[in-house]
Amino acid sequence: MDKALSKQEDRDLIKAFINGNERCFAILLTRYKTKVFTTIYLIVKDRSVAEDLFQEVMIKVVRMIRSGKYNEEGKFLPWVTRIARNLAIDHFRKVQRNPLQRESEDYDIFATIPQTEGSAEDQIIRTENQRYIKALIQQLPDKQREVLIMRTYADLSFKEIADITDVSINTALGRMRYALLNLKKIAHETGTLAHYENRIQR
Amino acid sequence: MKTVFSDNDLLLFLYDEMPFDEADALVKALSTDEELLSRYEFFQQTSSQIGSVVFEPSDAIIEAIEEAAKQEMKVPPPKKSVWKMAFLTTVCLIAFGVSAFLGTPTTSNNNQSAAAVSVIVPVSSESEAVWDDDSFSNQIENLENRTKALQDPIL
Numbered sequence: 121m122d123k124a125l126s127k128q129e130d131r132d133l134i135k136a137f138i139n140g141n142e143r144c145f146a147i148l149l150t151r152y153k154t155k156v157f158t159t160i161y162l163i164v165k166d167r168s169v170a171e172d173l174f175q176e177v178m179i180k181v182v183r184m185i186r187s188g189k190y191n192e193e194g195k196f197l198p199w200v201t202r203i204a205r206n207l208a209i210d211h212f213r214k215v216q217r218n219p220l221q222r223e224s225e226d227y228d229i230f231a232t233i234p235q236t237e238g239s240a241e242d243q244i245i246r247t248e249n250q251r252y253i254k255a256l257i258q259q260l261p262d263k264q265r266e267v268l269i270m271r272t273y274a275d276l277s278f279k280e281i282a283d284i285t286d287v288s289i290n291t292a293l294g295r296m297r298y299a300l301l302n303l304k305k306i307a308h309e310t311g312t313l314a315h316y317e318n319r320i321q322r
Numbered sequence: 323m324k325t326v327f328s329d330n331d332l333l334l335f336l337y338d339e340m341p342f343d344e345a346d347a348l349v350k351a352l353s354t355d356e357e358l359l360s361r362y363e364f365f366q367q368t369s370s371q372i373g374s375v376v377f378e379p380s381d382a383i384i385e386a387i388e389e390a391a392k393q394e395m396k397v398p399p400p401k402k403s404v405w406k407m408a409f410l411t412t413v414c415l416i417a418f419g420v421s422a423f424l425g426t427p428t429t430s431n432n433n434q435s436a437a438a439v440s441v442i443v444p445v446s447s448e449s450e451a452v453w454d455d456d457s458f459s460n461q462i463e464n465l466e467n468r469t470k471a472l473q474d475p476i477l
Contacts, residue, residue: 272369272373
């Protein structure tokens with residue numbers, strides 16, 4: 121039954137969920153958990169905060185769907201990403217108001233990497249590569265990082281990003297362009313790229 | 323047909339967001355323009371490198387969310403009719419308040435209408451003080467006497 125459900129489009133799953141089929145929400149969750157979580161995680165930079173926000177986002181999504189407030193047919197992911205972004209911004213505001221509540225710089229990278237096929241060495245290389253890239257992304261200016269994350273990890277179009285961030289499509293494209301150029305620049309300055317490229321070649 | 327392409331165009335092409343006819347023109351331009359090709363390769367390489375990062379929430383969080391969703395399913399969603407009732411009640415209350423406010427007598431009313439209204443609306447001690455004030459009655463009496471004096475045919 122789940123196989124048949126998992127082939128259904130978002131709008132059909134949402135309708136079925138409103139009508140009481142709770143499995144449909146589980147399928148939506150499975151479908152988008154990686155994209156939504158990666159987006160949140162790369163924005164807030166802290167795993168435990170990201171998990172709390174992810175849970176908050178998903179529960180809010182359930183409540184809004186159930187109360188009939190979801191009306192963006194066929195655009196479920198941009199809608200969820202918008203909620204996630206707003207909650208992440210609220211989180212930053214709270215942190216600014218209460219500077220004692222700081223994010224921890226330490227995180228267990230091994231806990232964040234999905235279990236995939238491959239040898240132990242492959243896993244370690246993959247883990248290190250992810251770590252380098254994450255470190256590079258986190259050095260970008262906020263607005264560039266936001267567009268890069270939404271386009272690359274949340275898989276939103278530039279038009280959708282422009283709508284969510286309330287800028288023109290050309291501004292969103294410009295930020296993406298600078299993000300990619302700056303990544304290269306930061307990597308060269310810190311010597312991270314050479315290390316990363318060596319890893320790729322191995 | 324477009325022949326000059328910006329970095330924004332290259333990004334739209336890279337992420338499959340360029341209209342088909344423009345994409346067709348860009349492919350032709352890439353085959354002849356080396357500088358354009360190197361810019362495109364840069365964006366392609368960098369975006370493919372960063373695209374390999376993926377993070378997953380823990381299983382415990384997923385289970386917690388699924389459990390919360392189940393709990394939400396047990397709570398009946400708010401019915402629209404309840405909201406309608408609440409809205410209509412609010413409108414009625416506002417309408418009643420406005421009509422009561424507009425129906426309050428003012429000092430410009432004459433004695434007859436004030437008396438008529440006073441039967442329906444209880445008169446406050448403040449308004450009673452205005453109407454029963456002796457000095458006010460005396461002033462009216464003086465005015466009436468002056469008017470009579472002005473109308474005296476001898477003057």
